[in-house]
Amino acid sequence: MNFKYIIHCFIFLGTLYSQCESYNIEECFDDPYCIWEENLVLQNCDSQENELLCNSINECSWDIQTTYYSCSNFGSSSSCGEYSDFGCSWEWSWGGWGNHGSSCEGGGFQIDNSICTGEDYILDEGVCILDLPPECSEMDESQCEDDFSCDWIIDIDVGSCYSLTQSQCNSNSSCNWDCGFYHGSCAGCCWYECSGGTYQTDNSYCEENNYNIGDINNDFEINVLDIIQTVNLILYNEYNIIVDMNNDEIINIQDVILLINLIL
Numbered sequence: 001m002n003f004k005y006i007i008h009c010f011i012f013l014g015t016l017y018s019q020c021e022s023y024n025i026e027e028c029f030d031d032p033y034c035i036w037e038e039n040l041v042l043q044n045c046d047s048q049e050n051e052l053l054c055n056s057i058n059e060c061s062w063d064i065q066t067t068y069y070s071c072s073n074f075g076s077s078s079s080c081g082e083y084s085d086f087g088c089s090w091e092w093s094w095g096g097w098g099n100h101g102s103s104c105e106g107g108g109f110q111i112d113n114s115i116c117t118g119e120d121y122i123l124d125e126g127v128c129i130l131d132l133p134p135e136c137s138e139m140d141e142s143q144c145e146d147d148f149s150c151d152w153i154i155d156i157d158v159g160s161c162y163s164l165t166q167s168q169c170n171s172n173s174s175c176n177w178d179c180g181f182y183h184g185s186c187a188g189c190c191w192y193e194c195s196g197g198t199y200q201t202d203n204s205y206c207e208e209n210n211y212n213i214g215d216i217n218n219d220f221e222i223n224v225l226d227i228i229q230t231v232n233l234i235l236y237n238e239y240n241i242i243v244d245m246n247n248d249e250i251i252n253i254q255d256v257i258l259l260i261n262l263i264l
Contacts, residue, residue, distance in 0.1 A: 019034075034129065035130075037129050043123045051114070060118035062114060062117075068108065069083065069086070071088035087106040133246065150209060156203065159199055161195060161198065169194035169196075174198070178195050214226055216240055226243070227256060229243075231256065234251055234256070245259055
């Protein structure tokens with residue numbers, strides 16, 4: 001039964017990947033497993049050759065430009081032949097000089113030169129992808145502390161304002177570039193220095209904690225054995241923080257999906 005459950009999980013994850021990719025932007029936002037990755041591209045209306053598509057864009061409109069012709073208006077065989085695709089044909093008559101008696105036959109026709117006009121617009125050519133949690137190194141302090149698989153490492157440097165240059169001093173809110181003492185070489189002359197005592201620079205960061213999330217059997221590998229044990233937790237309604245992949249304090253199918261994704 002466990003192996004059947006695992007197989008179903010793999011199938012479910014594969015379905016999620018393909019399902020997200022097939023979504024449009026509205027469907028993507030409606031699915032909690034998917035996220036829309038936008039790709040904004042500048043477009044112009046005159047690139048649209050379809051009336052329905054043109055009119056579906058707020059910034060564009062279809063400009064109808066239809067020209068009507070009659071084959072009889074073409075007075076030479078060459079001009080008549082240019083519109084042979086529209087039913088025109090040159091009928092020769094050998095009576096008289098030149099084209100006397102000859103004519104372009106075929107009736108009337110129309111040529112549609114309509115175009116799409118309007119302003120440039122932004123088109124989102126983004127794609128819908130499976131929504132996965134960020135890496136620990138990408139998290140801020142709040143995100144890091146909310147994720148049990150990550151640790152926030154406090155790294156604060158303490159320095160002396162006195163050692164800073166003028167530009168460094170001015171960019172540090174804890175320090176102040178000011179006159180250190182006046183000297184007698186001129187009226188009001190002084191030696192400037194950076195005062196303010198000490199300052200702190202916060203270099204803290206988020207990193208993965210020492211235990212390997214998902215490695216429930218502690219063999220330093222994440223594989224199908226970990227999935228089996230995770231499935232057992234679900235079947236027996238038990239809990240283990242190691243495989244609570246989304247940190248919701250419940251072991252369920254979502255944790256199995258994230259665990260499978262680590263393996264893939």
